[in-house]
Amino acid sequence: DVKVTQSSRYLVKRTGEKVFLECVQDMDHENMFWYRQDPGLGLRLIYFSYDVKMKEKGDIPEGYSVSREKKERFSLILESASTNQTSMYLCASRGWASGTGETQYFGPGTRLLVL
Amino acid sequence: TQLLEQSPQFLSIQEGENLTVYCNSSSVFSSLQWYRQEPGEGPVLLVTVVTGGEVKKLKRLTFQFGDARKDSSLHITAAQPGDTGLYLCAGGVRRNTPLVFGKGTRLSVIA
Numbered sequence: 001d002v003k004v005t006q007s008s009r010y011l012v013k014r015t016g017e018k019v020f021l022e023c024v025q026d027m028d029h030e031n032m033f034w035y036r037q038d039p040g041l042g043l044r045l046i047y048f049s050y051d052v053k054m055k056e057k058g059d060i061p062e063g064y065s066v067s068r069e070k071k072e073r074f075s076l077i078l079e080s081a082s083t084n085q086t087s088m089y090l091c092a093s094r095g096w097a098s099g100t101g102e103t104q105y106f107g108p109g110t111r112l113l114v115l
Numbered sequence: 116t117q118l119l120e121q122s123p124q125f126l127s128i129q130e131g132e133n134l135t136v137y138c139n140s141s142s143v144f145s146s147l148q149w150y151r152q153e154p155g156e157g158p159v160l161l162v163t164v165v166t167g168g169e170v171k172k173l174k175r176l177t178f179q180f181g182d183a184r185k186d187s188s189l190h191i192t193a194a195q196p197g198d199t200g201l202y203l204c205a206g207g208v209r210r211n212t213p214l215v216f217g218k219g220t221r222l223s224v225i226a
Contacts, residue, residue, distance in 0.1 A: 106157035
């Protein structure tokens with residue numbers, strides 16, 4: 001059974017704090033992604049990684065950084081949290097399987113509130 | 116820029132009715148995935164289709180990938196309140212590139 005886990009379901013942080021969101025997958029997938037989801041705006045890609053130590057900017061990378069030191073773990077860092085980063089954060093991993101091609105799975109999400 | 120247009124954006128129906136959600140693009144995709152997301156949760160993968168013209172069934176849900184691999188549809192028969200949620204389609208382009216997501220269809224099934 002495929003599994004993507006995220007370190008927290010809910011987080012409350014203060015403006016200016018450094019925030020770490022962790023994501024772990026157990027499927028040996030090469031690709032991992034971080035999205036944020038806001039009402040009316042859909043899913044927006046922040047960063048993605050297609051290999052260990054590799055990272056690529058998505059559509060909205062400003063104010064975020066990422067780290068992928070191990071294949072199974074992809075971290076999202078908010079260097080200095082701001083109120084406009086209050087959102088639902090979703091991690092995903094994607095890999096290839098015979099019969100279905102490349103398939104992407106999401107974690108349960110982290111709802112972040114920045115005060 | 117590749118886009119996936121989902122329609123309708125919102126749908127409210129009575130229990131027992133049938134419905135179809137559409138996902139359209141002018142671009143060709145290598146695969147098409149459908150997800151359902153409940154409030155406060157991550158999207159859950161329902162199906163992946165990879166072959167033009169492919170039809171897959173998941174209980175009361177029928178998924179179809181267009182012959183030209185530019186569009187897809189999700190048909191629900193005899194909708195139930197448990198089908199309520201946000202339905203997302205996503206198209207695969209090539210390896211090591213992000214999926215292209217539609218904006219979603221928010222379905223509400225009233226008992």
